[in-house]
Amino acid sequence: MDPEVGRQSSNSGVSTPALREPERAKLRPRSLRRLRPFAPFVALVVLSLLVGALNPRFFEFNNVVRIANSAAIPLVLALGETFVIILGSVDLSVEGVLAVGAVVISLLVRNDSNANALGWTGAALAIAICAGIGCLSGLIHVQLRIPSFMATLGIWFVGVGMATLALGGSTVRVLDTNIRSLALTRLLEFPLAVWVALSALGLAWVFERFTRIGRYVYAIGGGEDLAVLSGIPVKRVKVVIFTLAGALYGLAGLLSAAQLGMGNALIGSGRLFFTITAVVVGGSALTGGEGGVLNTFIGVLIIAVLANGMVLLGISPYVQQAVQGLLIIVAVALSIDRARLKIVK
Amino acid sequence: MNDFTYPIPRRTFIRRAAVLAGSGALASMLPYRVYAADKVTLVNSIRSLSNPYHATWNQGGQAFANAIGADYVTLVTEGDSEKGIADIRAVLAKTGGNLVLNVDPNDSPDARPIVEACVKAGAYVVTQWNKPADLHPWDFNPYYVAHISFDGVRYGEETANALIKAIGGSGGIVALGGILSNTPAIERKAGLQKALDANPNVKLLDLQVANWKSSEAFNIVGSWLTRFGDQMKGIWAANDDMGTGALEALRAENLAGKIPITGIDGIKLAVEAVRAGEFAATVSWDPYWQGSMGLAIPYAAKTGKFESVKEPKSHREFYGTGSLVTKENADEFYKTHIESAPKIDFDDLWGRVTGQIRE
Amino acid sequence: MLSVKNVSKTFGVVQALDDVSLEINENEVVGLVGENGAGKSTLMRVLAGVYAPDRGSLQLGGKSIVFGSPTGANLNGIGIVFQEQSLLPNLSIAENIYLGQERQFVRLGLISRQRLNAAARRQLEKVHADFDPRTRTSELNFAARQMVELAKALALEERTDRHLVILLDEPTSMLEQRDIDILFARVRALRARASFVFVSHRLEEVLEISDRIYVMKDGRVVAHMPVADATVPQLHQLMVGRDRHAEYYRESRQHAPRAEVVMEASGLAVDGAYREIDFTLRKGEVLGIAGVIGSGREELTRTLFGFLPQTRGKLRVNGREVRLNSPSEAADIGIGYIPRERRVEGLVLPLSVAVNMTLASLQAVKIRGVISPKRERELAKRWVEKLHVRTPSVDTLCLQLSGGNQQKVVLSKWMNARSRILIFDHPTRGLDVGAKEEVYELIRDLSDDGIAIVLTADTLEETIGLCHSILAMRDGRVTARFDASPGSKPSQVDLIRHMV
């Protein structure tokens, strides 16, 4: 037998063959796969340049601020949704919970319909209530073994119902200046709401990267049965995540109430699909286990820039939906790693 | 290795039993009302109770019901035409047709099936806002008593003029439209157009659709500020919700009050904004009147106070009176309509007729 | 030290374990053998704290204990390397090793990744695997992941001062010989710090690595003996209840293939995987492909069924030149595929036996273009009888069948589709001896019927025993061809030296 082979086989530890196979199997240069995660970011840059080229005002600092301002609430919502989606579940209750949050806040802080004036305490209470609702979704999902899709769909209706019930349909005006300051006071040129959203992002990122539950979310999304075998309290983690999501929707409710200066049962309408789309465009897989809050951050910006661009370029309202739809397809086509998801549903 | 694959049935069943029990409990919660078929039922069918406009509408209906001591039911479509119609059919079936209906159809097409259902059941009906052009009360005597609408073109024009006045007669303005295919959206836009034609030195910079929503209006106005900067002298909104959204977007840039806004509907927030000088104007339909008088008229017909057949067409398809709320009359209006429920004479059936609806 | 005392476990009404007792001493390797469904895996899961026994008890150092959960077992020094690997593809090696154990790295509520990775590196060193602990496990091949699993189990040392017991549930079933050797080397080396329970269908391996052997049958321990007193035939006898067939691979039934060539490859290549592959496949021929992981044989197999179209070279099927761009194209020209991932690619587990059998060709069960459930069930029944599939009925869901029977369903799917060329990708993986023999029997029947077969097998014996001719591959090239007709069969050594 030729000595060449002999030496090769004798000194080949586990490591040599170990890393040999995937390169062959995936048949794609690693460098390319390494670049994948940045695809959404590239999409964002390209999109921005496109809009900027057609209307230079896009790059004006004021516009950047406005985009940031319009992205703040969607970002907070999308953060909550991201964790749920990484679990492999989905949360449709966004609009309902957000409405409850906004309505409860506007009723607890100084307003024009009752004598309450709890200020920040009121805000905290409202967020707590929303967390409770999220927790309820989670419990229904894991305890009754109902798909999150359905459980949260139900909770969506319940949420809007509660908000309507609480106000008897009317709109309440928020008079509390502290709450309003979130939208009206600026720090380094950006409204406080933007900073709130960014800090939420920061915390969410730390939560995702450096806490046990954060890592368990990925474990469950990657393989729930294996997660169970590794002694991970899957059910508890799920409930925690849905609760967290609820809390974030509540926070978004606070920001909405501050931004629009009012609370009403329809304040969240139209937010859901935006939220999920942003998460997916950012590159998180609906099948779970992949992606993260930074992806979502990019995703939200893509959608926000898109909306801003539509107006800046004066695209006819008739075709806006169509244009948006096509651009989203393109963005996703660029950003998802098809090699990794063998099956696309 | 299929040890894993089966949830032990017993457990599942216990759970399911629990759930069933739960649903039972839910059922027992259901309020149980009895409608005597010999007593007339008053029904208001509206889009949803989640918006102030229809909430006030509902109060009006309640008020009239109390006034004559009849049962009162509210139906909401939640924007789903089929649901709206199904619900109406349900109450018709339940009351054996002994009811009067005041309906704001979710979409103009809905009016026909609704009217036909009422005629079939012998219930008296008034439609408001939406109906197909070729559907006429006088074709369904006596049950289809009347159709009430408000001249979107006229009031769209009036608010536009108020806005133009506020910006000093010249400059660029932008417009926030409602859901493109909604009749009011179309009419009000047409009114705006008329005003613009009359004022050549006012330019419409852009029209965007915010689907009647304040949150969408908020973002659009932000982008407009970038695109038009200070060319944008005023904002015309097809309803107050979008108007208030626009106002908050301006407030966030310390422009509240500097760029005048007009809305339509006359909701509380808008009227307050007018008083504060942030809105140039809004138009109030007085939904309280719509909710009450929309019942009073068919009730009168049912109880024989008048015969619909004998009424002139101008009483069968008419425009109600909207009132333009501006700085001048805002405080007054606020006292009479916002702070206190408006006083309405339920016998003055035709008091607010401002002409027959044009084809 | 760790002992199982009269443990019984039932699922619904299935008696998985019946009064089982077993003893594990310090620093020894205990072999555990038995047919599929004999209760090995259940026993392992009881030991690992996944299941609680219905009756009986576990005892550690004399006193009985209850684990309650896998974690509970871990804290008592018991780790398990599952048959279906328990690494999460979307997490890094380090995260996998310490999955569920991150608490120790938490400082001020946050996980310190440096500490985590450093600790993971320490564990990897124990098994002499020098991967970067930050690598996603999806980037590793099977053998490498196995090492990580082992490292994960060894990490228990840090959490308990107890003596470790590591359960290896069929760890070799998917490994190449060279990787098995590496694994065994590690196990021997680690014997100093841990005891092992080793479950495998490959009796030779069990004899090679174990000190004592327990034999299970129908949920009972039917025998246990020191390895010295054990022989393959004897174990086989105990497991199956009958002697191992005199000639395991039915070599006497191997007849020379017909002349007619049904498949022909010339200069076949997939860039980055394999190149310059030439072979001819005749009616009734069994062509074996031998090679280690990474030799390109996996990719070659996938090419032949259209998963991975060739980038160069020609492939002729029944004389016509083809490029198979998808499995459906392959199936359409009469090629069938018995995949290695039976439960993933072989069967639609939640569907019935009948449905799975007809999935590849509904034509057979259609009457005037309409599926006839009646005809379908009749057809399925016929296959069930022909292949002796042990299933309560043709409506039974496939996930209720044992591995061997599942494999038969897969086979009948293709026989039903009248495929003339079958690609066998590790057909006996995870099957017990009895089931294996049945598969060998079937392969002979097929070849007698003139079906051409391309086989990549689990073991070299299997390849040599079953094939008419063998290609040895290394680094994407064919390094040798062997005629393997009875009498002139190559030895394993012949093959290996062309494989590595």
Add this chain to the structure above:
Amino acid sequence: MPPNTAARNWISIATRMRGIAPLLVLIGLVALIGMLKPGFLTLDTLVVVMADTATLFIIAAGVTFVIMLGGIDLSIQSVASLSSVIVAMMLPGAGYWAFPAALMAGLFTGAFSGIVHVWLRIPSFIVTLATSGLASAAALLLSQARSITIGQSGRAFLTWVTGRLFGVPSVIIVGAMVAAAGIWIQRYTAFGRYSTAIGAGEAATVASGVKVNRQKAIAYALSAGLSALAGILLAGRMSSGSPTLANELLLPAIAAVVVGGTAITGGAGGIGRTVLGALIIAVVRVGMTFVGINIFAQQMVFGLVLIVAVAITIDRGKVLIVK
């Protein structure tokens, strides 16, 4: 391990129980409402309820095909609206040709979604969301953003929707035909069989040489096609078409599918279950009005009933992990 007889019986019983659970729920609900309001149990009322369910059911039936193979279709409501517009616009001129035209438009849109989904390998959620945008844009442009009334002349062509057949509202008959056809397709055609297989185990189906992509494309086409049919019925019942006519039907439709007991992950369920699901949704909604539940509480009750219904009807046997 060898499946034991008793265990098997248990399972089969459980499965059968699950099979009829939706029916039990439906009967239970009807009985409950009938108890509280005997007026509900008159033939007329029930017939009316069924008639009002037809459109919802037909849309739901379409999306069932997609959900069965594990996808989702968010474009159904826009497609329905689009087809209503096409019908309303074409009836006066083209007469009966309007219907095939609308259906073709639907099928085409669906095929587009399907093909983009399988070729670009983009999640159906996103693709169909985009298609939805395209469809409604088309509807807006066609209709000049107005709702188009169908005049007397046009209505003549719609008697097959608005009229009655043997005293039964013909929409019910149309619905029944769709149901029958759907069940037949899923039971007796290769497409139906493959859809189930794809939903239950796509990898294995691919490895069985099934042309998975084609099946998917067909499913999306069917989904949109049926939505278009629903759009035609809507146009008939409202005797007009509008680009927003069906906008609120998306969620109820998907809810109907899931309440019927079809797994949102695919592979288990079918049109038959969707029939029941749609009826359950309709009965709950009308029932609330009938019983006179406080209007402000109705949405909450609806949400809760949805959850309870699913908890009872959903088939957990084959879904090993609930996501």
